[in-house]
Amino acid sequence: MAEKTSYTPPKVWEWHTDEESQWSSLNRPIAGATHDKELPRGKHPHQLYSLATPNGVKVTVLFEELLALGKEEAEYDAWLIRIGDGEQFGSGFVEVNPNSKIPALMDYSTKTPTRVFESGAILLYLAEKFGAFVPTEQSARAECMSWLFWQMGSAPYLGGGFGHFYHYAHEKYEYPIDRFAMEVKRQLDVLERNLAERQFLCGDDYNIADIATYAWYGNLVLNDQYEATEFLDVKSYKNVVRWAEEIQARPAVQRGRRVNRIRGPEELQVPERHDASDIS
Numbered sequence: 001m002a003e004k005t006s007y008t009p010p011k012v013w014e015w016h017t018d019e020e021s022q023w024s025s026l027n028r029p030i031a032g033a034t035h036d037k038e039l040p041r042g043k044h045p046h047q048l049y050s051l052a053t054p055n056g057v058k059v060t061v062l063f064e065e066l067l068a069l070g071k072e073e074a075e076y077d078a079w080l081i082r083i084g085d086g087e088q089f090g091s092g093f094v095e096v097n098p099n100s101k102i103p104a105l106m107d108y109s110t111k112t113p114t115r116v117f118e119s120g121a122i123l124l125y126l127a128e129k130f131g132a133f134v135p136t137e138q139s140a141r142a143e144c145m146s147w148l149f150w151q152m153g154s155a156p157y158l159g160g161g162f163g164h165f166y167h168y169a170h171e172k173y174e175y176p177i178d179r180f181a182m183e184v185k186r187q188l189d190v191l192e193r194n195l196a197e198r199q200f201l202c203g204d205d206y207n208i209a210d211i212a213t214y215a216w217y218g219n220l221v222l223n224d225q226y227e228a229t230e231f232l233d234v235k236s237y238k239n240v241v242r243w244a245e246e247i248q249a250r251p252a253v254q255r256g257r258r259v260n261r262i263r264g265p266e267e268l269q270v271p272e273r274h275d276a277s278d279i280s
């Protein structure tokens with residue numbers, strides 16, 4: 001290891017508010033609302049509060065896939081939550097997601113309104129509600145749950161671990177970058193070996209496990225997430241690239257990627273979606 005640190009942890013951790021990082025004004029060691037702010041509500045049964053990060057894109061892709069299947073009752077309003085401005089700490093948002101992270105969903109079509117937070121829970125909730133993109137046969141369903149939960153458990157190593165230390169951190173340290181690059185490459189190899197045998201993660205059918213995993217690992221291998229294409233040699237995972245390209249080519253995925261997007265080419269940004277015509 002080239003660098004050694006002289007840091008010795010104090011007896012009791014303290015919160016330093018003066019760190020210079022993109023997220024330091026947001027990160028806090030306490031939960032709960034910082035300010036009063038009601039959430040807006042539109043005309044559709046589903047109200048999504050989100051942003052087009054990988055976790056947000058999972059849900060807008062599923063909504064667009066459901067609508068493309070003809071499930072008209074899957075209509076939704078997608079409201080923008082600017083996490084860089086701390087909108088996830090508004091009182092209305094915290095009522096929907098006490099964990100203060102996007103995506104968060106309210107379903108007003110149920111007898112009493114239903115809140116759902118955690119992207120994996122939202123995918124499963126919607127797939128079950130509309131009877132699509134989740135298998136019903138027991139073994140096939142178990143395989144789908146296994147890959148879905150694999151993704152939910154793995155992505156924090158990619159985003160919070162590798163992405164943070166390699167891309168976002170203002171100082172680069174070898175130890176965490178090395179540790180998380182190794183883990184992310186191991187995860188890519190897990191996917192590569194599975195996809196060498198199968199068209200989609202669970203076999204012949206595309207389902208919510210693919211949607212969830214595409215949003216993170218597909219984005220990594222196709223769209224230069226964290227500007228790490230070369231560093232992680234992502235193109236060498238040929239079956240992951242083939243699988244991600246097939247998913248990314250789907251029109252519903254193209255639409256879902258644009259909803260709540262506020263970065264990149266302007267013509268691809270649809271900050272809020274209240275009607276199909278918003279994504280022209």
Ligand SMILES: N[C@@H](CCC(=O)N[C@@H](CS)C(=O)NCC(=O)O)C(=O)O
Binds near residue numbers: 101118
């Ligand atoms: N496990 C959660 C993670 C959600 C998450 O980390 N969301 C990020 C954006 S991708 C966020 O809202 N961050 C704001 C913050 O941490 O304050 C899920 O899958 O829904």
